Amino acid sequence: MPNNPSLLILFTVALNTLAQALLKLGSGQNPLNPYLCGGILAYGLSTVFYVTFLGKLNLSVAYPVVIGLTVLATTITGAFLLGEKVATIHWVGIGLMLSGLCAIAFGKLI
Secondary structure, eight states, rough: OOHHHHHHHHHHHHHHHHHHHHHHHHHOOOOOOHHHHHHHHHHHHHHHHHHHHHSSHHHHHHHHHHHHHHHHHHHHHHHTTTTOOOOOHHHHHHHHHHOOOOHHHHHHOO
């Protein structure tokens, strides 16, 4: 298990994003299909990394950073890997959200 908070964020966000994509691919199929099972497993692993990350930062910093980066990564995955159309205003919203995340993250460093 990585001890570096940046790596923990990366693994948590990557696994959350993978879980979202797999659940999307498995939706509307047999409940025990490999996509759904893989998505559930990815969520479980991401939770382990997230709990470890929570031990290193305040919840008021950890939660918005992980969720915000997951929204960004999931939107990119949906658009580029799943071929979903993402409206321009959606990208604008993500940009605004990222500016807020920067304020939260950099505020912790000051």
